[in-house]
Amino acid sequence: MNNSLAVVVLASGVVYGTPLLFGALGELLAERSGVLNLGVEGMMLVGAVMGFWTVQRLHAGTGLSLAAAVGVAAVAGAAMAAIHAFLVVTLRASQIVSGLALTIFAGAAGLSSYLGNDLNLADNPAAHQFNPVFPASMQNWPIVGPIVFGQNVLVYASWLCVVLVALYLTRTRLGLNVRAVGESPAAADAMGINVARYRYAHTLVGGAFAGVAGATFTLAITPQWVSGITGGAGWIAIALVIFAFWRPELCLVGAYFFGALQALAPELQARNIQLGPTILWSNALPYVMTIVVLVFVSASGARRRLGAPAALGVPYVREER
């Protein structure tokens, strides 16, 4: 039973979905503060390459190396995000162009490849990698075995992050403040909330999450470095935030859904199941569905309850005259 198509696809869905989830959570936080960051792909790649580099160069035990690698990846992602934050929050530049510039700067034909080549990271497998946490016996349990217990610690950490982000946004004072910043920065400012500081903070944290997402690729999924290893995951993460109506719980559902779709095509091929255009559909479905969700939200006027933070994408200026 554990070898059935469904179980395998779902288990792989969790694997592929984890970087999507990290990326989406980060972007969700940034967007909740009103900053659209299209540079997720670039931030992920930089996190991936720096995390990989740490694990290759740091001569320490597995646990410490991996922990350090994740930390470095987070910092690298945040550093990339800082550029975007500076441009859009302080200099009031266009968020779209800045995000795209970040992707170009840091992405597959940019800084990440530059570092990967310069540091000679290609061709070698990772010195350490994340392995499943639970013993093999538990992994063999029917259905839940591979899907739930067959995962590495990053997956479980992502679950914890979903809970933390959800609680943060809905139950804490800071979460209320950041939601206000994203909905109505004028109101937040008048209430003494430092709009710029919240936007910086959340954009940087978003970058950190993206960095960790990238490290998931090079340290867990395919533990090696290849230029452009994330393969568009950053863009899917952006779509995922919308698909999830800016809610962390739904990000989890969506991430695994998209991940499962990604796993579906190669599995079908491995089993020699030819379903013609299915390949096209399973690849394209996440994107088409995001469009459908978006149309639904904008057309139905459920905007108020389900929609984006109202001030998303708009620079905030206090002394507008």
Add this chain to the structure above:
Amino acid sequence: MLATPTVGGPAFHPRGRFQIERRLRQPRWLTVAVPAGSLVFAFFASGIVLLATGHDPLSGYRQLVDAAFVNTGAIGQTLVSATPLAFTGLAAAAAFRMRLFNIGGEGQLYMGAITAAAAGLYFGGSGGPSAFAITAMVVGGCAGGAAWALIPGLLRAFFKTNEIITSLMLNYVAGYVLTYLVFNTESYWRQTTGFNASVFPTSKQLPPSADWPAAVIHVQGGIALPLGAGLALLAAAVLWVLYRRTRFGFEVQVLGDSPRAAQYAGMRTRRKILAVMGISGALAGLGGASQVGDFSHSLDADPNGLQKQYYGYAGIVVAALGRYNPFAVVLVAFLIGGLQNAGNTLQGADFPSGLVGVIQGLILFSALGGELLVRYRVRFARRPEVVAVEPA
């Protein structure tokens, strides 16, 4: 839903000593000096990155300029990169002028390539370049790109769905369609005869009459100016006239500035959105047709080929740097094309891969920062003579 990014207002968080306020008038010289200045700054900054990683920036730059413009055949190669960038740049400029953020140039280029290739395969025959076949390819390319752009256009016009995400998502769909047509199915575009066909999927070669001619300029050993490059220049001129001198362009200006004023004045907003998205998509699609007709002579469906060039996204960068002026966009496309070309040719120890992206990114960052100087003035305010005391 996603509010369109606006030009900000006057001041800064006046925490520091300086204040930033909006300029009332934008001096002409600034609009040229600042982009030029940001270019200089960007090269300076990349030089630092090179130095920091143990490379020699000066030799790197010299090689760059040589490979881009000076060496024999360099300009020809540069035009290969610059032509698609000009089209996607114009596509982005056409849409962004009206605050329609068409990020889908990438996918619209693929679609244009698909339809143009079909037209070429169908109408082409043996013999020299046929005006009929080429015209069919041009029309087909424009139609394919325009149709793909009309999807986010219709969604925006009728459902107010934000076009940024919809056009972005469709890029991926287009990419999968492109790959699918040759790699996963026996379609019209796929080579089905011959030895290789059964071993590895390839796309059909276009017949010779569908080859786009190139004008040869007898300089520097002869530069081939592809038809696409000429078409791009023509498109830039048409776009300029359209936006500056016609009623259509007037309405686009008003709509871009204030959609409410446009509605108030009785302008047909929906039609404009569809028309502008159509024009934008057609330009990108024409870029795809040029790819097929000028350069690849078949449909490049390889996931590591056309789809890794990111002409569509780079086009947005080009358009932003050219401040959405059609002629400036073409010029910038040429320069960035040179950069891409150099990046491709020079991969090696002195010129690490990824440097092109770094330089492009830095140029964009400094241009974005430079924008601030064009629109705002930095002023040093007199600090009030007060010493802050704990408020009551």
Add this chain to the structure above:
Amino acid sequence: MVERRGAGGAPPTSAVAMRGITKRFPGVLANDHVDFEAAAGEVHALLGENGAGKSTLSNILTGLYRPDEGEICVYGDRVEFHSPRDALDAGIGMVHQHFRLVEPFTVAENVVLGDNSGEGRRFRLRRRAIERQVADISARYGLHVDPRARIWQLSVGEQQRVEILKALYREARILILDEPTAVLTPQEADVLFRTLREMAAEGRTVIFISHKLHEVKAVADSVTVLRGGRSVATVSTAEATPRSLAALMVGREVSTTERVEHERAAGETVLEVDAITVQGERGPAVRDASLTVCAGEIVAIAGVAGNGQRELAEAIAGIRCPAEGCVRMRGRAVRAGDPRAAITAGVAYVPEDRLGTGLAPSLSIAANLALKAYREPVASRGPLLRLRRMREHAVELIERYRIAAPGPAAQARQLSGGNLQKVVLAREFSGKPQLLVAAAPTRGLDVGAIETVHAYLRDAAAEGMGVLLISEDLDEILALADRIAVMYEGRIVGEFAGATADVEEIGLAMAGGQHPR
């Protein structure tokens, strides 16, 4: 008349003192060495025309702007506000004219937002505790509102109560209200004034910003008058009269806008609004409203803002489509929801939102003057624009209407409020319309500009146009209108003849007193 109580004999403590405050914006000196002082336990009004610098001064006091020069003292101590946070910490609370509320949040969430002490200081939000506290405060001051309601569900008056609750929750010692009665009926305003007097009696300081003389007389103990960015005088309201205050506001003896009688008989019907119902953001905004305007007459619609006037105007101008009923121009039905059809039928519309709807701010004045006429031969031939002709036409209009502008190529956003309005009016008039719909045309203008606009409206009527004037300013309406209709909750609830109208009756109708049941 609201009762007034003295401070109890002791000399008043200075709560707020602003000295020599100067603030510049690009192109305008908003505050010019302004002095302002308010005592604890008093209601102090800040009076001035639109553009006199009142809002700027209050924004400086609340930390939103920083003064270029001058100092601020709160209870005798010098302070420097770097941000609204500092002002809030100093005990200053503000009720803005345009509410600073987060729409999707509840009342309780808005009240506790950004609070650094009390419940807001906690890391974890305790919803029920906050809601209970909000309910307590709202009961104590009679500001009834459901703490769990979301802002977008509330009426404008209720939203204002939330703004006041925000300040009270923070135990603001100094409360600033910016034109609070703009969204209230006369009766609601009285309730507000009573609340403000109670707060003053508790020892708080209330600073009341207004341009309405009778309000200032009714509620304030003293008043500081601003004119042209300078503080002109500070007087006790007991000693001042509306005339003297008006004189200080304007700098010369001026009579309140007088009615000019004319011998014009109304011509044939130009506009006929036939039982239209129009949807607004929160349900039907206009219900079963009918109205006629004849050539050569000025019909005014009176009412507190937010009772459907904007939606009515937009329906007539074709920007909104009525759900029921129809609009007829000279007997012929105009295609609904189509601005171009309305324009062709002869409707000219001067919207209240000049810079947002009536003009394209980044485009040139010439372009804006051609905004509706660009399809005419004056501006284009076939698909091509005739740029030179457009510029000449603009120069002509600039001269004729005496618009103060650097030139036809200047950006519209550079102009002052009065000149913006002149551009809009010039454009609308030059189209030779049958009907002119003017929504709040004099809002935010100085007295000179107001007189000019009134002159234009009278000229329009004299030339045979029908004029539909929508305004909150009863004085303006009484001076200009031949007929007055009152809108309340989307319905036309009263019609009066302009010459014999009684303010009391109109006020009653505005508050729903004549609601037909």
